[in-house]
Amino acid sequence: MSIKPSKDDAFLDLLLSAFGDNVLLGESIPASCHSDWTGHAACRPLALVRPTSTQEVSKLLQLCNQHRRAIVPQGGMTGLAGGAVPTAESVALSLIKLSGVENVDQVAATLTVRAGTTLQAVQDAAIEAGFCYPIDFGARGTCQIGGTLSTNAGGHGVIRHGMTRDRVLGLEVVLADGRILDLMNSMIKNNTGYDLKHCFIGAEGTLGVITRAVLRLAPPQRESRTLLCALRDYPAAVSLLHRLRGTGLALEAFEVMWQDFYAMSCEWQSNQSPLPSSYPLYVLCEVEGDASHLEMVLEAALETGEVQDAVMASTIKQAQELWAIREATGEFPVKLAPINFDISLPIAKIGDFVEAAGKLLTHRWSGIRIVNFGHIGDSNLHLTVDSNSLTENTSATHHAIETDIYGLVGEYRGSISAEHGIGLLKREFLHHSVRPEALNVMHALKQTFDPNNILNPGKVLS
Numbered sequence: 013m014s015i016k017p018s019k020d021d022a023f024l025d026l027l028l029s030a031f032g033d034n035v036l037l038g039e040s041i042p043a044s045c046h047s048d049w050t051g052h053a054a055c056r057p058l059a060l061v062r063p064t065s066t067q068e069v070s071k072l073l074q075l076c077n078q079h080r081r082a083i084v085p086q087g088g089m090t091g092l093a094g095g096a097v098p099t100a101e102s103v104a105l106s107l108i109k110l111s112g113v114e115n116v117d118q119v120a121a122t123l124t125v126r127a128g129t130t131l132q133a134v135q136d137a138a139i140e141a142g143f144c145y146p147i148d149f150g151a152r153g154t155c156q157i158g159g160t161l162s163t164n165a166g167g168h169g170v171i172r173h174g175m176t177r178d179r180v181l182g183l184e185v186v187l188a189d190g191r192i193l194d195l196m197n198s199m200i201k202n203n204t205g206y207d208l209k210h211c212f213i214g215a216e217g218t219l220g221v222i223t224r225a226v227l228r229l230a231p232p233q234r235e236s237r238t239l240l241c242a243l244r245d246y247p248a249a250v251s252l253l254h255r256l257r258g259t260g261l262a263l264e265a266f267e268v269m270w271q272d273f274y275a276m277s278c279e280w281q282s283n284q285s286p287l288p289s290s291y292p293l294y295v296l297c298e299v300e301g302d303a304s305h306l307e308m309v310l311e312a313a314l315e316t317g318e319v320q321d322a323v324m325a326s327t328i329k330q331a332q333e334l335w336a337i338r339e340a341t342g343e344f345p346v347k348l349a350p351i352n353f354d355i356s357l358p359i360a361k362i363g364d365f366v367e368a369a370g371k372l373l374t375h376r377w378s379g380i381r382i383v384n385f386g387h388i389g390d391s392n393l394h395l396t397v398d399s400n401s402l403t404e405n406t407s408a409t410h411h412a413i414e415t416d417i418y419g420l421v422g423e424y425r426g427s428i429s430a431e432h433g434i435g436l437l438k439r440e441f442l443h444h445s446v447r448p449e450a451l452n453v454m455h456a457l458k459q460t461f462d463p464n465n466i467l468n469p470g471k472v473l474s
Contacts, residue, residue: 020058023079027059027103030071034109036060045104048091049151049345052437057084057098062106066184066192066223069110073221073466074190076103082469085217087159088130090151092352093435095163095216095471107158110223116141121229122181122198127158127222134227143229146173150342158222164214166431168265168298171389173230175431176213182226183209188462198226211457216433217468219461236264236300238331239310242291242321246363249295251318253389256299259309263389265298267338270366270384277340280347283333286323296338338385341394349399351410353417356391357426365424369395372416377402377409392430418444434472442472 027035036042037059047054058081063069076083082102089096098104107128115124118141125134131145131152138145147160149167159165161183165176173179182197195209212220243249249268256263269277275289287294299306306324313319325331344350357365366384373380381401386393397413399405418428422444429438429445443451451473458465458473 023081024059026075026079027061027072030075031061031063031068034062034064034068036062041104044089045086045098045106047097048089048094048435050092050094050437052094053097055098055100057102057104058100060104060106062109064109066110066186069105069186069221069223070190070192072103072105073186073188076466077189077464080464080466082466083221084468085158085162085221087128087156087162088151088154090155091159091163091433091435092354093163093216093429093433094437095433095435095468096159097436099470105221107156107223110158111156113137114224116143116229117198118142120198123227123229124196124198124224125157125227126224127156127161129157131155131157131160138229139232141229142232144232145179145227146230146233147176147179150339157225157227161213161222161225162215162217163433164431166387166390166392168267168387170387170392170431171266172262172264177210179228180209180213180225181228183212183222184224185209185212185220185222187220188464188467192223193220196224196226200228211461214433216435216472218458218472219467221467233264234262234300236298237303237306238325238334239297239299239306240286240323240334240337241295241297241310241313241319242287243293243295244317244320245292246366248318249293249363249388250359252295252313255309255313255318256297259305260301261306261309262300263297264300265296266387266389267296268386268388269294269296269338272381273340273383273385274337276383277337280340280343281333281336286334286337287321291320296334341385341396344396348396349405351397351399351413353393353395353397353414354430354432355393355395355417355421355426355428356430357393357421357424359388359391361424361426362386362388362391362393365393365420365426366395369417369420372420373397373413376416377413379403390430391426414441421445436471439470439472439474 041060084098084102085105086096110126111128113125135145146169160176183195185193274294278285381398383396418441427445
């Protein structure tokens, strides 16, 4: 007696017929495609498809839309909000084979690239052509351009160069029904009605699948100086920020570390701390410009008491050692059990928020360990709780901490996500930052672009 194939089997047959060896099933799907760097809700999808062209992406979306199959776009899987996590019934769409820099236009200072290309490859191509692509962060060698676009990624250079959105001139996007949207503009000035590309940047693959992009490049970075300053309080950090910005120096990075973060990071470093860990606040600056000019600015800040102590790197090795203090976040998953908060707040209120959040959490959970750092020039604060410090280290406690912090963000009129996106992890807290009327419009956009709700369902919006 023959066995009637299940709907899954019939659909998988269609996938295999259409995409052949570019379909992976069962145990052949690598574990890296089960979840992002958070490890949240890891799940093996029904299938993993790896298209090699925009036309194949279009064909896949048509098929999934016709059969009402959820499709989850996946890049380098370095996300921190669960935005690329599949379900057991979904098809994971990997862009790994849709890679390569297609063109660098040296006259227009633009770069055309396929979505599966790593950020590192884009940066290298820009440098080779005499430019730089200034979006940068630690996952550069693994994350893909499509992922950085879909999350509107930030990074170290936002204070000078803006978010990913600010570097995009054009996009190619495949809609849920398979239509290919050609928005591959390469001009800075193009004011022809609705700028549709912005619907897809930061949408986390819920409105369409980005397949190609035209990116704006920046002039090559000149020699920069790395400076670590100790400060008496948060207002001094804001004053130093404005002082540096007002002197004609090009500020590439302005990283603020509270004492809790600095002291912990220095404990982890094998070298001696460059500054004592007794100060309330530390600022790590990357400044492009003349060294003597920077020294004059620093002397003035020391004279006024704005800066209490400082050290300037005189070699590349010393600069790397200073940056290693700030980049201790890469060790968080190993040395802590982190509950990470990537939030934005009005710059003037960040110091007050850190103090209020600390009081709120320590009042409810005695002995809780909190560390804070941020890129305050762009309003971004990162607050991390080490869940190992909790006497009741349970999912319920984690959720209670998230509820308290995101509620406080709402009170301060801040954003629950600065640069990591909403994904699965922040979806229920979105109302703290997005008003009901705006949420209604977001739902309407989703219905318009994806009426059958096949594109990354359950992400961003409930």
